[in-house]
Amino acid sequence: MTAPQYSPRATALAERVERFVRDVVVPYERDERCGAHGPSDDLVAEMRVKAREAGVLTPHILEDGSHLTQRETATVLRASGLSPLGPLACNTMAPDEGNIFLLGKVGTPQQKARFLEPLVSGRARSAFFMTEPAEEGGAGSDPSMMQTTGRLDGNHWVINGRKKFITGAVGAQVGIIMAKSDDGACMFLVDLPDPAIRVTRVLDTIDNSMPGGHAQIDIVDLRVPADQMLGQSGEGFTYAQIRLSPARLSHCMRWTGVVQRAHEIAVDYANRRHAFGKALIEHEGVGFMLAENVIDLKQAELMTDWAADVLDSGSLGTAESSMAKVAVSDALFRVADRCVQVMGANGVSRDTIVEQAFREIRAFRIYDGPTEVHKWSLAKKIKRDWKAAQA
Template sequence: MTISFEHSATVTALVDRTRAYVRDVALPVEQEYRGNAHALPEDVRARLQVEAKAAGIFAPHVSAEFGGLGLDMRDRAPVFEAAGYSLFGPLGLNCAAPDEGNMHLLEQVASPGQKERFLLPLASGVTRSCFAMTEPAPGAGSDPTALATRAERTAGGWVINGRKWFITGAHGAGFAIVMARTSGDPGSRGGATMFLVDTGAAGFTRIRDIDTLDESMVGGHSELVFDNLEVDDDAVLGEVDKGFEYAQVRLGPARMTHCMRWLGTARRAADFAAERAATRKAFGGRLGDLGMVQQLIADNEIDIETSRAITLKACWDLDTGAPSAQITSIAKTYVAEAVNRVVDRSFQICGALGVSGDAPLSRLYREVRPFRIYDGPSETHRWAIARRVIRAAGQAGAR
């Protein structure tokens, strides 16, 4: 099957409109609030989304049935990258984490009633959501099988007890997708179930917002406690004990959309540094005439183009239903590290200006560094990649 790197005229036009929106709407708001989404008023978030709707670029990842543009993974890539040029671009298009991944999961797994109640308001921007899986040690983190939050059956449904932390977007979210153990013990590879829970329910408590390096995620990263949280049977997302399987439905595509958005950030950093190198006079000429600066700029372009290519390959596999666990791990690991390298090099090219608030680079640096940890640390992905290779080699040897 031939892989094409070309996009249709419709997608190309959508990318152009997204770039114009980012330039005229998202970047000025980002500058005003210095990229701090924690300080972003709700009416400003709503205005960003109203402008995106007016531009015809809102919810590019959601199917037309639920008010979106229905793009597949390959066509999302250039649009999400264009949106990611501003830290607030994805928020305006309603394709920011964690909502974007939750929309994908709900479209794939939720019942018609759940889609009506949870997906429709989420896809339209009326509400926000969070995905509550990560727990304090020794609970679920890089190893999701360590899941300790437990849901027990009752006569009327389920009661959930446990603690979660680093739950992105929880502050102000309307509902949470909560991962809880319904069978087995921590360490068991099965036995997890997803529940759709209103954040205002009795027993659902946000006890603090964790102080983190990054600030561009609306709702921040929170610690939650579930204390005898009661939910009905219709709160179960999908089937009981299949939560880990459903997590894979969400995680592969979500890792790639993270790559797309952060590629936009890398492109912005590289553009800023290249312009600086082209105009700054030093040592009798332009900064960009120095060989060491040229190498930094060239390496930026190599990392961006390579990241874009591997992201598209992973998207192709996801769209065509090919096995994708290995390629999405490889892509996530490579792109997370490449984006960090690009922003770091751009920072270096700009010298003291890069350190200052007069340039966006210090802000971008804070935001991209956690990507090497979120959605699986690079080390965890490398372990999984190597394990698959060794397993395949062992099977080939046995044959």
């Protein structure tokens, strides 16, 4: 899982995380508390106690509160992702990991003490309230379509709107809500649960790795103290980019770990299973699929590390994270699909995580903007760059 280009501290940390996930977390994959809408909160809490004892809870945040570099984070999060439950146990899972990053960059000292500390310590979960119902014309990949409103009333903001596909809202203690004021997009920090934030349903989706699932939410006359606005009124889209660029890469890191493990399972199966007089791996069609897996996994790792280096250089890295998101999500989907194919009927059963890896990676191709939106964004940049070159 590690390579010479990573720092000694990241290499050592990733090795500890990997041992913990393989030895302690993997046995939980068959736990009955893993349900259709994600693992239960008591299961997550139980695993986090063990992660804390092993010294691998929130491993990307150092004791002084500083963050590993994005390149260092890559090898640690890949190790945590070797089980679908690993990021939950180690507190490196979305949306918490992205929310921790954003609060660390934008939050005031008071906001960090109240909202960030419980997340870093693993005592609380969070939710990011941005996406709105498409059937009502709300914001999705185009955040400028935001319909949720925030109106200043004395020293409080009053928020009204509807959200959809809000990951982890059920059971979360911290919320970041996006709404629009007269100045533009805004973000607000809220304590959860709140009677003004109503879960109308939890959707049945193809994935089930995140606690609380994905909920539809009605926000009715929610009053938020003015000092719980994150940053400045009208700067919400800027803050969203601060969060989304590294968050896209974090998804790439975690899901590479999951698919690496699916590949390991498929390799083991192909070497043990015999058909037509020899092991499956000795059949060219199977062997070639596994060879292609190795190529795609290495390309995913290199692409993520390259984009991480761009962020570490101080760049916002929007284009680079978009390129990585497209390349890595598509590559991992190919790998997961081949793993299912190599294992045949066993690949679509739930006897191993291969079936879940396939489902989760299909959803990953939509997280934080579908592939086509990122390609469109890159095409617009290509056009801008061409025009600038002609000037």
